[in-house]
Amino acid sequence: MxxxxxxxxxxxxxxxxxxxxxxxxxxxxxxxxxxxxxxxxxxxxxxxxxxxxxxxxxxxxxxxxxxxxxxxxxxxxxxxxxxxxxxxxxxxxxPFSFMLIDVKNHKSLSMAKNLGYGIFQTWNFYSLLPQINNSHEIQFGNSFDQSKIPHYVKSWRWLPLDKKTILYFYKQNKIIFSDKSGPISIAVLTDSEHFDKILIVTLISGSLSNTLDLILYIQNYGAENKYQKIQILTRAKLSTINTLEHKITFNLMKKSLV
Ligand SMILES: CC(C)(COP(=O)(O)OP(=O)(O)OC[C@H]1O[C@@H](n2cnc3c(N)ncnc32)[C@H](O)[C@@H]1OP(=O)(O)O)[C@@H](O)C(=O)NCCC(=O)NCCS
CATH class of the missing domain: 3.40.630.30 (Gcn5-related N-acetyltransferase (GNAT))
Structure with missing residues (x-):
């Protein structure tokens, strides 16, 4: 069957x-x-x-x-x-199984719960338009507490961000952070594997001001590299940043298989 x-x-x-x-x-x-x-x-x-x-x-x-x-x-x-x-x-x-479900998809959420999955985290999906600007102040690298970013999003899959993967992104300047004011904000930049010229960003938002720095950089990076769309996935609610358009909120569902 x-x-x-x-x-x-x-x-x-x-x-x-x-x-x-x-x-x-x-x-x-x-x-x-x-x-x-x-x-x-x-x-x-x-x-x-x-x-x-x-x-x-x-x-x-x-x-x-x-x-x-x-x-x-x-x-x-x-x-x-x-x-x-x-x-x-x-x-x-x-040991673990994951799936991503729109918070409004009640049928699917009840299916997942029926199968023993629980809501592990809630993530927001925002879109951002590429735009040239030069006012960003960010840092490249991995000199931060790496446990702050245990997963990253690769083509809409939440995958473990281990040391080897961090190094891989670091060498390509695809891990950026800002810690100028308040708690650190971190982002990982990846290309969609299924759609041309879509930039997918995993964003950990520490302070709003640090996050704004990252957003300005990402917007400029998107324009300079001719991306058509930028998709930002973050656990934070960033409705005060008016360049971001909120699309969907998802539950990351998790089940222990052992
Ligand atoms: C969600 C979906 C995959 C469920 O498929 P399905 O074959 O009907 O689900 P099952 O018959 O295996 O249901 C298993 C359990 O899920 C829950 N469930 C499934 N459909 C449900 C519904 N319409 N309302 C409430 N609970 C539902 C129930 O607990 C059900 O067990 P029960 O029938 O013994 O009560 C199907 O509705 C679908 O294809 N939806 C559109 C696509 C989608 O949303 N995919 C998931 C994206 S993450």
């Missing part, structure tokens, strides 16, 4: 993934990449009726893109898909 996806599943799945959310869906943009990454799973009842993708890393599995054909919902198919992924993770001795 559950198997790995193949090329020919794409059209059947996309047929019921056009209007999943009020804004549409993104499965058509990531299908090929998820298929080539592997761990794209299909649940079928004669035909494919649901999907999910899993991304396994050292200490966690990231579960994304759970979709069930509306004609087959409330029959336990999503539950079976998630449990299938969790079983693989347990076999690999991976």
């Amino acid at each position: 559950i198997r790995n996806a193949v090329d020919s599943d794409k059209s059947v799945i996309l047929n019921f993934c056009h209007n999943t959310f009020s804004w549409g869906d993104y499965i058509q943009d990531v299908w090929n990449s998820w298929l080539s990454e592997d761990n794209l799973f299909i649940v079928e009842k004669e035909h494919p009726i649901g999907m999910t993708h899993a991304f396994f890393s050292k200490n966690q599995v990231w579960i994304e893109g759970i979709r069930i054909n509306p004609d087959f919902r409330r029959q336990g198919f999503a539950k079976k898909l998630v449990q299938h992924v969790e079983l693989i993770a347990k076999e690999k001795q991976i």
